[in-house]
Amino acid sequence: xxxxxxxxxxxxxxxxxxxxxxxxxxxxxxxxxxxxxxxxxxxxxxxxxxxxxxxxxxxxxxxxxxxxxxxxxxxxxxxxxxxxxxxxxxxxxxxxxxxxxxxxxxxxxxxxxxxxxxxxxxxxxxxxxxxxxxxxxxxxxxxxxxxxxxxxxxxxxxxxxxxxxxxxxxxxxx
DNA sequence: CGCTTTTGACCTGCGC
DNA sequence: GCGCAGGTCAAAAGCG
Numbered sequence: 001x002x003x004x005x006x007x008x009x010x011x012x013x014x015x016x017x018x019x020x021x022x023x024x025x026x027x028x029x030x031x032x033x034x035x036x037x038x039x040x041x042x043x044x045x046x047x048x049x050x051x052x053x054x055x056x057x058x059x060x061x062x063x064x065x066x067x068x069x070x071x072x073x074x075x076x077x078x079x080x081x082x083x084x085x086x087x088x089x090x091x092x093x094x095x096x097x098x099x100x101x102x103x104x105x106x107x108x109x110x111x112x113x114x115x116x117x118x119x120x121x122x123x124x125x126x127x128x129x130x131x132x133x134x135x136x137x138x139x140x141x142x143x144x145x146x147x148x149x150x151x152x153x154x155x156x157x158x159x160x161x162x163x164x165x166x167x168x169x170x171x172x173x174x
Numbered sequence: 175c176g177c178t179t180t181t182g183a184c185c186t187g188c189g190c
Numbered sequence: 191g192c193g194c195a196g197g198t199c200a201a202a203a204g205c206g
Contacts, residue, residue: 104178105179105198105199106197106198107181108196119198132197
């Protein structure tokens with residue numbers, strides 16, 4: 001597990017104690033000073049966020065029943081570029097607990113990949129942040145988690161440390 | 175009982 | 191228009 005702790009994501013943390021993180025699941029938590037770092041990572045996205053809110057505001061109070069209404073909204077939202085951030089994580093498990101609560105809403109087989117991709121949505125009301133989790137087929141020790149959108153609410157859980165996992169992460173920002 | 179997960183169907187964009 | 195691939199929906203099943 002420590003074999004690559006150095007060359008991944010240079011998260012400037014004081015304690016890179018590692019150790020844990022070999023068990024059945026990894027805990028990834030963004031609190032306190034870590035929160036600041038996370039927001040720094042999300043810096044590029046704030047422009048998008050405001051324009052996205054604008055679109056959403058058009059539909060505040062609307063009762064959306066019909067399929068055509070739904071698709072109209074979906075189309076409008078699709079026009080707006082949403083921030084996407086992919087984390088590549090070296091891990092045997094693909095359930096990375098980042099402190100938010102997610103509900104799985106889909107799973108798809110990906111081409112040229114024997115592993116499926118999983119789709120999750122943030123369960124917080126009004127927060128439609130999505131993420132998708134995918135495992136590399138050529139290197140099944142690597143999990144790619146792609147976040148889409150920015151959480152509009154504080155973190156929900158506060159468990160243990162963020163550093164352990166973050167020191168092993170590599171960021172691809174786009 | 176109220177969530178979450180599963181899973182096939184459906185929708186949409188894109189290349190041909 | 192057709193087929194494919196990626197993304198989402200939603201009913202049913204599962205679980206604490």
